[in-house]
Amino acid sequence: MSRPERGGVVVVGGGVAGATAALAISRHGLPVTLVDEQPQAGGQIYRAPTPYARRHVPPNHEFSGGDRLRALLAASSVRTRFSTRVWGAWGASPGMELDLLGPDGIDRIGARALVVANGATERFLPFPGWTDPRVIGLAGASILMRNGGTLPGRRVVVAGAGPLLFSVAHQVMELGGRVVAVIDSGRRGDWLRLAATLAWDPARLRLAAQWMTRLRLAGIPIHHQARIAAVHPEEDGLSITISGTIAGTVAGTGRQGTPVRHYGADSVACGHGLKPATLLTRTLGARHRFDAAGGYWEPETDPSGRTSRTGLYATGDAAGIRGAAVARLRGLITGHAVALDQGAIAERDFASLTRRPRMLLRRQEHVSRRMLPLLNASASLSRAIADDAIVCRCERVEAAALRAAVAAGARDLNQLKAWTRCGMGPCQGRMCEDGARGLLAASCGLPPEEAGSFTPRMPFFPLPLAALTGTFAYSDIPLPKAAPL
Ligand SMILES: Cc1cc2nc3c(=O)[nH]c(=O)nc-3n(C[C@H](O)[C@H](O)[C@H](O)COP(=O)(O)OP(=O)(O)OC[C@H]3O[C@@H](n4cnc5c(N)ncnc54)[C@H](O)[C@@H]3O)c2cc1C
Missing domain, CATH: 3.50.50.60 (FAD/NAD(P)-binding domain)
Known part of the structure; x- marks a missing residue:
């Protein structure tokens, strides 16, 4: 692998939060790269529709909002890397490095500041x-x-x-x-x-x-x-x-x-419901807290998206599920905060640029927080998971096996993983973590946060072996000499 590209600021996620943050950062004259696994910006709500969908789905504000966002990005100095997935992250001081898989294979990128705006995972x-x-x-x-x-x-x-x-x-x-x-x-x-x-x-x-x-x-x-x-x-x-x-x-x-x-x-x-995608922020060692109303882990952030780790920010749904309007406002504020921390703007400018977004954010947050309990069904439903239901579909682990492990003394998710293989498959527990946590908590009367979460492992997603090895001829592989007799 070549030496990592050293750069300015990297934003992971081209949804409404990440794209808005990248645009704000670029407006302050900082070099910024936006990485997204989708072929175009937009994220969940502003995802670019296929030509077929444009003809058959009635026009709506998601299409027009997404088109506006993509036009703004195209007209900006933001460097975009689409169809590119982040599969690893390293916390080498002073910056961070990300492993990417894109159209040209694998690559590593360095970031002096990293904004994580990778959205949510469905539960x-x-x-x-x-x-x-x-x-x-x-x-x-x-x-x-x-x-x-x-x-x-x-x-x-x-x-x-x-x-x-x-x-x-x-x-x-x-x-x-x-x-x-x-x-x-x-x-x-x-x-x-x-x-x-x-x-x-x-x-x-x-x-x-x-x-x-x-x-x-x-x-x-x-x-x-x-x-x-x-x-x-x-x-x-x-x-x-x-x-x-x-x-x-x-x-x-x-x-x-x-x-x-x-x-x-x-x-x-x-x-x-949805939960923040926390693989990246957890891998990079940011502190997380359990949001009892939402029933999920989220990175601890200050009101501008700074995590407990210097230079690492989390914004949009990645910092807690609040919907699209909040994601945009959070992205904007985080973008200005990055510019402030990188010395591109003064504290006074930051205060005046974020005054109105903060006021709007307070109002929107009030509404969005009220929705959280409606998105958190795990407490009431986990008790009723049938013994023969497959909880971990990658490893085909049924609820009965998890209950047996709990009866034998397992008290957190990583113990369940080690004893039953639940969460050990290619999805890294994204699909089964909530079911397993709810079942564990309900079976032994623990608060769900005490069950913890599965330890993240790289690669975050399955990778084609060819991407890691590149092309080579078997004759080029150096064979060790036979040991001396
Ligand atoms: C189906 C659906 C319908 C919704 N409808 C509404 C609605 O009507 N109103 C409303 O307010 N909210 C709605 N929401 C919620 C809304 O979509 C989110 O609040 C909003 O999109 C959050 O924006 P975001 O930028 O934080 O994340 P997202 O829009 O989720 O963007 C995250 C981006 O990160 C990228 N990404 C993730 N992981 C990686 C990786 N490893 N490497 C590279 N890129 C990565 C993804 O491709 C994605 O583009 C809906 C959500 C869903 C799923």
Whole structure:
């Protein structure tokens, strides 16, 4: 590998937070490189749609917002490296280094300051049958429909937690599909309380009201305090069994009683909220805290995104899930903070540039924090994970094996990993950590944060061996001489 490119500031993640931070940094005259694994900037909400989706999905503010962001980047001095994934990170003093895999193979880049804006990971709580390929994540389903113009199936059951549930149900209808039912693990009252908070954010309130009205008018059953108990393949699709969130409650009512209902569908879109993607900040040794409302770990940051490690910043959803508007404001403030710390602007300029964004951020944060409990279903659902549900799909570890390990004395996630291989596969626990943590906490009455989190390992993602070895002829491999007799 060549010597790492030494540079200025590196931003990982070209979503709304990272792109906004990079633009702010470049405006202060600092060299900045933006790295993203996607072929274009935009992240989750502003992801560039395919030409097919532009023709088939009704125009929306995500398309136009994304186009604006991409135009601003193209007109700026930000150096962009798209289709490039960060798979390793090193904390060598004084700067940091990142291992990249891009169109030209692997590369290492040095950063005197590093902004981590790598967004969020979707959370899943397992049930028997969730590994069927027709069960898709809510975020995945949304990307498929919004950015690809394609339905996950003609008849879709939408299940899980948080506002994405209703957004995805609405998108299915928009593309001409049928929503068979919406299975929400939250309580109806939580949504009504949230609606009151959304009075602070009329645009989001209008959108939510539009989604709900359309579902109600179409007569689609919506079950609150309910979960998928199991999914079974049938000849003509999937059979979906739903139940109350706590074993023994009636789906959709929260009352004690017979807990079962059945639906038939072509696919299930299911997800239990989002959590910050913390592999990078954890690998680089930043301190993290457990957010009890969100039920996830996030890096400790000051209000400008500085982590406990000098030169390392976390912003947008990577610093705690708050939605797109907060991500943009956080990215802007972090960008100015980097410029301040690098000596490109004075404290006075920083204060005046961030006064209004900080004021707007306080208001938006208030609304976004209220949504967190709706995105955190693990406490109520983990107790009900069936013994035969596969929790770790990479290593095929079932809940019963985890419960046996807990009964034998395992008390944190890394013990579970060592004893059962849960979290040891190529996804590095991204898919199973929440289920395993919830199950461990519920089985022995521990607060979830005491279960810790899986230790991150590099490479963060599977790498093609050819990328590491490069091309070579076997005859070039130096063979050691035979040992002297
Ligand atoms: C399906 C879906 C729908 C949503 N709808 C709404 C909505 O209607 N309203 C709302 O307010 N919020 C919504 N959100 C949340 C919103 O998308 C996020 O709050 C917002 O996108 C956060 O911006 P971000 O820049 O922090 O992260 P993201 O937009 O997630 O961007 C992170 C970027 O980092 C890149 N990345 C990650 N890891 C690596 C790596 N290792 N190497 C290189 N690049 C990497 C990703 O490719 C991505 O482009 C939605 C989220 C999802 C998933």
